[in-house]
Amino acid sequence: MGIMEKIKNIIAKNNSLVCVGLDSEVAKIPTHLKSLEFPQFEFNKLIINATADLVCAYKPNTAFYEAQGEKGIKELKMTCDYLTQKYPEIPIILDAKRADIGNTNNGYVKFAFDYLSADMVTLHPYLGQEALAPFLDRADKGSVILCRTSNPGAGEFQDLRINNKNLFEIVAEKIIKDWNTNNNCLLVVGATYPEELELIRSKTDSMFFLVPGIGAQGGDLEKTLASGLNSEKSGLIISSSRIIIFADNTENFAAKAREEAMKLKEEINKYR
């Protein structure tokens, strides 16, 4: 099964475009879990069990695990193994924002796709298609490439003008036209930039976009959906993290996360 089929199947099954970001920063995990041997994993497990029928993907960001060193990597692996075994139909997006030159990327490919069994990984475009071949050549896995990021200063380089286009447009066009021969590329487009999202959507109806920036970062959901949904009222993986996973920090946190995920799913589906 190709990665696009896996994404479309789970969207259909769970009727959801919600991706839960497992940005499980240890300092923010509920106190009663912190004394456990593997607090990040235990936290994730409970979040996952509470939301698995409401999502189309989980997205652990490696930064929050690397911050804990070797032990964090172990807990990240435990999380991915748990997902792979218990919910094999739900894609894992490893939000690692990697990219090195050619062969060096083999190490990251091994880490993301073999060691962690992630289905997709986020990547920087700056080194170009040739450098990213070890990712792009993995036809069974998704390469999710940064195009328009959600941060306030995203425009410093991404808005540079090149022949009446912005750099982020050129990045989008190259990926759409040249990089996606295995039908395994996705683009990262922040919800905080709905006009840019609309512009990128106008260039491809079929490709999926990973959309961070809803919620804590201030992205507007209605505008995002109006700008980004494709002709099938799909094509977006809308990621939310803090507002769901840290909605509550008592023993009730997982039930509260479920409520927030459900709310987001239903809000999105109003516009589909």
Add this chain to the structure above:
Amino acid sequence: MGIMEKIKNIIAKNNSLVCVGLDSEVAKIPTHLKSLEFPQFEFNKLIINATADLVCAYKPNTAFYEAQGEKGIKELKMTCDYLTQKYPEIPIILDAKRADIGNTNNGYVKFAFDYLSADMVTLHPYLGQEALAPFLDRADKGSVILCRTSNPGAGEFQDLRINNKNLFEIVAEKIIKDWNTNNNCLLVVGATYPEELELIRSKTDSMFFLVPGIGAQGGDLEKTLASGLNSEKSGLIISSSRIIIFADNTENFAAKAREEAMKLKEEINKYR
């Protein structure tokens, strides 16, 4: 002591611009070390002990450690701890090529600077200065930002023309003029592009460049030095990995690595 002072001190002490890349891919480590509990660490330790008086930095690339999962991260930490304890005067450049949005970068900052005690980390520029603040604000540590990478396809985006300049020039100029307020920025400029190196050097005499691409990647040393040395015949950290660390795969590998590091150091010093 600032990071620039640390770099200048070791260059003076060892009279060397050589950085040894600890790209210690397990498959390439000499057979007799592979049965040890921590082959990457044991290999690195012997390479380090054989070359510590010949270098101005060590540069482990995280890809080769992440490929081994949790255990690789442990061996990377053991390597950095060994360097910090035994050779505290030699800077560690963590070649991690990271960059996420604002606060998420705190996780990578913790990983690179606190957990591993690296002195510098390599970063992608695509998200802009605002996103990289958690790195740039660490005035005691170096941010080594990708400007012109050494790979054959580097030009796909880096050579895009913006107002009669290439994107890599704009990146260089922003970093030189705006990002370097803490005097802790360096640029990555590949030895495989000596003309681009010369152009970037013309924009700053004082900043240090990390220069990969000599050796296995085919960069020409004489051209690199002619193009990149500053007015003090310094300003370059010339990284070489495979040609030094995998020069030999017998029990004699460390002595052979020393020979190669010495040869590179002396070749470079002919032009200084």
